[in-house]
Amino acid sequence: MKMTKIVRTTADVFYPFCLVFGLYVVIHGHLTPGGGFQGGAVMATGAALLIVAHAYEDITGRIRKTAMKILEAIGLLTFLFAGLSGILFHRPFMANWMAQTGKLFGNTVAHGPNPGDLNTAGLLPLLNVGVGIEVLGGLTVILLYMLSGIKEEKKP
Amino acid sequence: MMKIALFSAILLVLFGGLMYIAADLPFGSPPVSDMDDYFIRNGQEQTGANNIVTSIVFDFRGFDTLGEATVLFTAVLGVGMMFRKMKEGEEYEND
Amino acid sequence: MTPFLLLQALILLGLIVTGALIIAFKDLLAAAIAFAAFSLLLSIEFYILQAPDVAIAEAGIGAGLTTAIFLIAIRGTKRFEEKE
Numbered sequence: 001m002k003m004t005k006i007v008r009t010t011a012d013v014f015y016p017f018c019l020v021f022g023l024y025v026v027i028h029g030h031l032t033p034g035g036g037f038q039g040g041a042v043m044a045t046g047a048a049l050l051i052v053a054h055a056y057e058d059i060t061g062r063i064r065k066t067a068m069k070i071l072e073a074i075g076l077l078t079f080l081f082a083g084l085s086g087i088l089f090h091r092p093f094m095a096n097w098m099a100q101t102g103k104l105f106g107n108t109v110a111h112g113p114n115p116g117d118l119n120t121a122g123l124l125p126l127l128n129v130g131v132g133i134e135v136l137g138g139l140t141v142i143l144l145y146m147l148s149g150i151k152e153e154k155k156p
Numbered sequence: 157m158m159k160i161a162l163f164s165a166i167l168l169v170l171f172g173g174l175m176y177i178a179a180d181l182p183f184g185s186p187p188v189s190d191m192d193d194y195f196i197r198n199g200q201e202q203t204g205a206n207n208i209v210t211s212i213v214f215d216f217r218g219f220d221t222l223g224e225a226t227v228l229f230t231a232v233l234g235v236g237m238m239f240r241k242m243k244e245g246e247e248y249e250n251d
Numbered sequence: 252m253t254p255f256l257l258l259q260a261l262i263l264l265g266l267i268v269t270g271a272l273i274i275a276f277k278d279l280l281a282a283a284i285a286f287a288a289f290s291l292l293l294s295i296e297f298y299i300l301q302a303p304d305v306a307i308a309e310a311g312i313g314a315g316l317t318t319a320i321f322l323i324a325i326r327g328t329k330r331f332e333e334k335e
Contacts, residue, residue, distance in 0.1 A: 025307065033303035033304050033307065034303070034304060034307050035304065037308060038304060038307040038308045038311060041307075041308060041311030041312050041315070041316065042307070042311045042315075044311070044315075044316060045311050045315030045316055045319075048315060048316055048319035049319075051319065051323075052319045052322050052323065139316055142320075143316075143319060143320065143323065146320065146323045146324070146327075147323055149327070150323065150326055150327035
């Protein structure tokens with residue numbers, strides 16, 4: 001079952017904007033309000049638009065369940081290994097060892113209000129991206145599973 | 157009709173009592189604020205993040221966020237097990 | 252301060268109205284849309300109370316994903332509530 005042509009066209013036009021805005025919220029998580037979870041939820045809303053508007057047979061070609069499962073696992077593994085990476089440098093688990101070093105993501109920040117610099121905050125951008133990917137994959141997989149369950153029950 | 161009136165009366169009394177208690181609670185000014193002051197004063201310089209909420213959620217309280225991500229992963233696993241493909245001749249238990 | 256309070260009062264009134272509508276509707280699709288409106292108003296209220304993080308999460312999860320999940324669930328079951 002699919003919705004009318006108007007709904008399908010609107011969803012096709014709108015979902016790239018949802019994805020781009022979600023990506024912006026994730027990447028600027030350490031500068032502006034929002035972060036991994038919020039940005040991932042916005043991206044998953046973009047995917048949900050497509051999933052609700054189209055039939056299950058049409059959507060499986062564009063959004064693959066396996067790819068979303070892999071994304072989810074990669075997100076959680078990114079988070080875990082970013083946390084564990086501090087151990088190599090004799091720091092505790094989840095220690096922010098990249099901040100204030102002057103290298104990757106390591107620019108120093110002055111106290112008080114300042115124009116944001118993306119190349120700061122050490123481990124936080126990595127963790128943000130990991131959580132964002134995981135939330136996108138997880139919520140999309142839930143929607144796809146629900147839709148597949150409906151299709152199986154309607155067939156007989 | 158009598159039942160509904162009685163139910164709404166009980167609800168109103170409960171609501172009034174709750175609001176009466178809640179009106180006295182101090183709001184927005186915790187009695188012990190040493191840790192909050194430390195985060196607000198040093199969080200930006202120690203983590204390098206302008207957004208102090210993210211610096212607390214992902215850095216000072218990073219272990220909590222790991223638990224949250226694990227909860228989401230487990231929830232998706234549960235949904236996947238609920239909607240799994242049935243084998244031939246397998247039935248739902250509670251049909 | 253006064254226009255802020257007026258806006259807040261309007262939004263809280265809208266929250267109560269949409270909350271009552273969710274219960275009153277017999278058409279479950281209309282109830283799901285009313286729930287989306289409820290979530291949107293709630294996220295505006297969070298934004299006014301200076302919690303933009305929570306506002307983004309509420310707008311994404313409440314108004315977007317929950318509505319989509321309800322729509323899929325309604326697709327799999329019946330659209331109208333039955334009389335007891």
